[in-house]
Amino acid sequence: MKDKDVLDEISSIKNIMERSTRFISLSGLSGVMAGVYALIGSWLAYQSIYILRGSSTFPYPAILSDLLTFERGELAGEMFVLALIVLILSISTGIWLTVRKARRKGQSVWNQSSRAFLRKGALPLVAGGCFILILLWHHYYAVAAPVSLIFYGLALTAASQYTYGDVKWLGLCEIALGLIAMLFPLYGLLFWALGFGVLHILYGTIMYFKYDRENSAH
Amino acid sequence: MKIALTNFDKAFENRIRLQIMSVLVANESYDFNSLKELLAVTDGNLASHLKALEKEEYISVIKSFLGRKPNTRYQASAKGITAFKKHLEALENLIKQQKS
Numbered sequence A: 001m002k003d004k005d006v007l008d009e010i011s012s013i014k015n016i017m018e019r020s021t022r023f024i025s026l027s028g029l030s031g032v033m034a035g036v037y038a039l040i041g042s043w044l045a046y047q048s049i050y051i052l053r054g055s056s057t058f059p060y061p062a063i064l065s066d067l068l069t070f071e072r073g074e075l076a077g078e079m080f081v082l083a084l085i086v087l088i089l090s091i092s093t094g095i096w097l098t099v100r101k102a103r104r105k106g107q108s109v110w111n112q113s114s115r116a117f118l119r120k121g122a123l124p125l126v127a128g129g130c131f132i133l134i135l136l137w138h139h140y141y142a143v144a145a146p147v148s149l150i151f152y153g154l155a156l157t158a159a160s161q162y163t164y165g166d167v168k169w170l171g172l173c174e175i176a177l178g179l180i181a182m183l184f185p186l187y188g189l190l191f192w193a194l195g196f197g198v199l200h201i202l203y204g205t206i207m208y209f210k211y212d213r214e215n216s217a218h
Numbered sequence B: 001m002k003i004a005l006t007n008f009d010k011a012f013e014n015r016i017r018l019q020i021m022s023v024l025v026a027n028e029s030y031d032f033n034s035l036k037e038l039l040a041v042t043d044g045n046l047a048s049h050l051k052a053l054e055k056e057e058y059i060s061v062i063k064s065f066l067g068r069k070p071n072t073r074y075q076a077s078a079k080g081i082t083a084f085k086k087h088l089e090a091l092e093n094l095i096k097q098q099k100s
Helices: A003-021 A028-051 A064-072 A076-104 A112-137 A144-162 A166-183 A185-216 B002-006 B015-026 B032-039 B043-055 B078-099
Strands: B059-066 B069-076
Touching: A003 A112, A003 B015, A003 B032, A003 B078, A028 A076, A028 A185, A112 A144, A144 A166, A144 A185, A166 A185, B015 B032, B015 B043, B015 B059, B015 B069, B015 B078, B032 B043, B032 B069, B043 B059, B069 B078
Parallel strands: none
Antiparallel strands: B059 B069
16 A cells, blocks of 8 residues: 555545535525625614614614613514514525535535534524513513524534534624623624624635635635 | 554455445444435445445444335444554554654
8 A cells, every 4th residue: 555545545534524424515605695684684773773763872872762662662573574584584595505505516415414413503593582582572672682692602503513613613702792792782783783794794704715715616 | 564554454445435434433323325425326336335344243234214214324333433443543554654
């Protein structure tokens, strides 16, 4: 056996182990798109809460009357629908781009590692989603944003063992941001825009340059 | 050089068998279709290599049903994991020898 053969053998082992345990078709670009949707959504929310209602004290903090309006839940329905649209758009774009990336690389999307990835992430997400619905039901609107950041971060860190390690860092950042947001409940929307908008764009860009571009060059 | 070669496992001489073992060491278990797709091999080819590993008692087979479809999963045995580790060590030694 030649030196090169041995190295070949070892790299093939490493490659196959990685491909069998990690879901690597996850598209970086979908992170950027999710971030863009979240920023647009936050901007629209900001418009309707602070500007269209005429009680604007630009930029923040919300004055007491704003908070009361918000706390009474006058806008809760609107905000809920807006958040739902952002969520659905992000997920469908994510699925579309990920399927496209997998096809281009000749890999399947629905395999053992992608299933494990979704299974691990689903538990904190579903628990968090129910928790937020209960919060809204109790009219605790102000803490919904930090709570969504924390649960989303937990879902990412849990699922990260089945994909790129970078996802774990994104998750930890989301959790940290959620905790900080909890200290400043009036700024929920700002932190939500930071976590789901800015962090996603940052992460997606890093992922794109680190993995996607390099692979498509081959 | 010859001493190192004796440590190589005959069962892993074939690239596909080595790859199958790599997957089963890295994962708790793996099913036939996922393996086939991952390694990009034909049904018959994969089946014969799996048989060979099974004969060595390096892997165990778990047969179950998903609805009506049979779902065959494979798992690395303790013996298989030890053999795989030894094989990797032998590869490593070979590189070390050639460097010195």
